[in-house]
Amino acid sequence: MDVMRLEGVWFRYLESPYALEDVGIALKEGEHVALVGPNGAGKSTLLHLMSGLSIPTKGKVTIGGTELTKKDAVNVRRKVGLLFQDPDDQIFMPTVWEDVAFGPINMGLTEDDVRERVRKAMELAGISDFGDRVPHRLSIGEKKRVAIAGVLAMSPPTLLLDEPTANLDPQGRRDLVNILRSIPQGFVLATHDLSVAFELAQRVIVLKKKVIYDGDFRGLVEDEAVLKEASLELPSFSRLMMKWRDATGKEFRPPMSVQESLELLLKR
Ligand SMILES: Nc1ncnc2c1ncn2[C@@H]1O[C@H](COP(=O)(O)OP(=O)(O)OP(=O)(O)O)[C@@H](O)[C@H]1O
Numbered sequence: 001m002d003v004m005r006l007e008g009v010w011f012r013y014l015e016s017p018y019a020l021e022d023v024g025i026a027l028k029e030g031e032h033v034a035l036v037g038p039n040g041a042g043k044s045t046l047l048h049l050m051s052g053l054s055i056p057t058k059g060k061v062t063i064g065g066t067e068l069t070k071k072d073a074v075n076v077r078r079k080v081g082l083l084f085q086d087p088d089d090q091i092f093m094p095t096v097w098e099d100v101a102f103g104p105i106n107m108g109l110t111e112d113d114v115r116e117r118v119r120k121a122m123e124l125a126g127i128s129d130f131g132d133r134v135p136h137r138l139s140i141g142e143k144k145r146v147a148i149a150g151v152l153a154m155s156p157p158t159l160l161l162d163e164p165t166a167n168l169d170p171q172g173r174r175d176l177v178n179i180l181r182s183i184p185q186g187f188v189l190a191t192h193d194l195s196v197a198f199e200l201a202q203r204v205i206v207l208k209k210k211v212i213y214d215g216d217f218r219g220l221v222e223d224e225a226v227l228k229e230a231s232l233e234l235p236s237f238s239r240l241m242m243k244w245r246d247a248t249g250k251e252f253r254p255p256m257s258v259q260e261s262l263e264l265l266l267k268r
C-alpha cells in the first residue's frame with residue numbers, strides 16, 4: 001500500500017514563482033528514499049507538504065489514505081515525523097528533556113512510557129546527559145541531535161528528514177546512519193550528502209522544481225544529463241570508479257560502496 005501519494009502537486013509561496021511544479025510521487029510502506037537537488041530545488045518545501053505543514057496550491061496529497069486538507073492536516077501530522085532543516089525551527093522548550101518529551105506527552109502516553117521513550121531517543125541521538133541543558137545554548141550539531149531525538153521519540157510510521165547529517169561530526173553522522181539502518185520505519189531523506197544517501201536509500205528522487213529523476217542509484221550514476229542538470233556530485237569512490245571504467249574500457253555496473261569498489265579493483 002502507498003503510505004503517501006502526491007499527484008500533480010504545484011506549490012508557490014504567496015506571489016513567488018512556483019517552487020514545485022507538477023510533482024507526482026508515491027511512497028510504499030517502509031521505503032527508504034533520498035531526495036536530492038540543488039539549493040532552492042524545493043526539497044524542504046516538498047517535505048513540508050508531505051508532513052501536512054503546508055497545503056498544495058494545486059494538486060493532491062494523500063497520507064495514509066487520507067487526502068490532506070486544511071481541516072485534516074492535524075491528524076495527518078501524527079502519521080509522519082518531520083525533522084526540520086534548521087533545528088531552531090523545531091526546538092522550543094526550556095530544557096532538552098522537555099523538548100524531546102513534548103511529542104510523546106501530546107500523544108497521551110503514560111508518564112512511564114514518556115520517560116522510557118525520551119530516555120531511549122536521547123540515548124540513540126547521543127545526548128543522554130543533555131536533559132537539563134538549555135537548547136538555545138547548544139552548538140548547532142548538538143541542537144540537531146536534540147531535534148533528531150524529538151522525532152525518534154514520537155516514532156511515527158514515516159520519517160521526513162531534512163538534512164539530518166548537516167553539521168554533525170563524523171561520529172555523529174556514522175551514528176545517525178546506523179540508527180536509520182536499524183529502525184523499521186520508512187523515511188524520506190533530503191540531503192546534499194550523496195555518500196549518506198547511497199548508504200541509506202534504495203530509491204533516489206532528484207528534484208529541481210520538478211522530479212527530474214526517480215529510480216535507483218546505479219541508474220543515476222550513469223545518467224550524466226541528470227547529474228549535470230542538478231549539479232550533483234557523486235561520492236569520490238564513485239567518481240574514481242567511473243573514470244577507471246572509462247579509462248580501461250572495463251564493463252561493470254557502478255559500485256555503490258567503497259567495499260564494492262575495492263572488490264572490483266581486486267578482481268581485475
Ligand atoms: N517562506 C518562503 N517564502 C517565499 N519563498 C520561499 C520560502 N521558503 C522557501 N522559498 C523559496 O522556495 C524555493 C524552494 O526552497 P526550499 O527551501 O524548498 O529549497 P531546498 O531544495 O530545500 O534548498 P536547500 O538545499 O538550500 O535547503 C526557493 O526558491 C526558496 O527561495
Ligand SMILES: [Mg+2]
Pocket residue numbers: 043044045085162
Ligand atoms: Mg532545504
